[in-house]
Every structure is written in structure tokens, then in C-alpha cells.
Amino acid sequence: MTLAWYGHLKHAHTRAWYVAAIASWTIAFFEYMMQVPANRIGYTVFSLPQLKIMQEVITLSVFVPFSIWYMGQPLKMDHLYAGLCLLGAVYFTFRG
Template sequence: MTFAWYGHLKLAENAWFSKLPLIGVIVFSWLVAFFEYCFQVPANRIGFEGNGGSFSLLQLKVIQEVITLVVFVIFSFLAFGTQLKWNHFLGFVFLVLAVYFIFKG
């Protein structure tokens, strides 16, 4: 989803992509997102404890959010040169604590 939501901002630097109307950018993003859904939906279905998996609904959501944030940080660093600051690292510490407390129970 990171590339679907934010990749178009980087792709706008390319002449061919910057000429697309907004609806073209939306369709492009949805096509990219479609492939993530093809993996995420089955993973949630298989991993959910109600279907024989080992994760609660809350745990699945926390896993998804942490993966999304890690991928976003890597993407923003590589694609846009975003610099990480102390408050970002502190936020990551709190995310790790959130994962700990969600999985503790």
C-alpha cells in the first residue's frame, strides 16, 4: 500500500506519469494495491485464530500496521531521502512496546 499511496508522488518526476490525469493516477494506484490485497487477505484468513490460525484480530492488525510503517520508513528514506530524527526513533520504541503489550495477553 505504501507504493500505491505514495509512489505516485515520486513517479510524478517522470514526464509520462506527470501527464496522467488524476483518475489515471488513481487507477494506477488501485492496480498496485490490488496485488497487495491478493497477499494480505489470504494471510489474514489463514492467520486468524477463528480459522485455525494463531493470531487474534487485534494481533493481525498490529502486525499489519508495524509492517506498513517499517516499509513506509524504508520507502521514504530510499525514494525521498527522508531523514530520521530522534522523535521518529522514540516513536518506533513505542511501536515495539505496543506490539509487546498486544501480544502479551
């Protein structure tokens, strides 16, 4: 999903926006085809807030390396602080 939403910024910035949108939607379609059943199955075990927090942690666990290595963005201490906040969100969402 990260590549679908942000990859065009690196590779298709000279193309019309609708070309990037169609390419992104094509890539994203396949992830949605997996995510919808996964959410339905996960909802039998986890609460809705737990599913959302897991989704955000997974997304950012992929996004940070993507932004650094693929897109060439600098790593900042704020990324570490944001990660610590996410750990707090996971703790409070999953605690008994």
C-alpha cells in the same frame, strides 16, 4: 502497498489524480489478493488486535526506509520514538 499509495507523489505528480489512482489501485490489487488469504490464515492463530498490530509494524518497517531512501525524506529522532511506541504496542498486544 507503500509504492502504490505514495510512489505517485514522486513520479506522477504532473498527471491527473485519476491516473495516479488507477495506477495505485492496480498495484494495490495484487497485495490485497495476498493479504486477504493471509489474514484468514493468520486469524486461526492470532487475535484480530494481534493481526492489526503486526500489519502496522510491517507497514512502518517498510515505509520508513521507503520514505528516507526512495522519497528523500530526512530521518528524524521522532521516527525512533515512534518505533519505540510500536514496540510497546507489540509487547502489550502479545503478552500473555
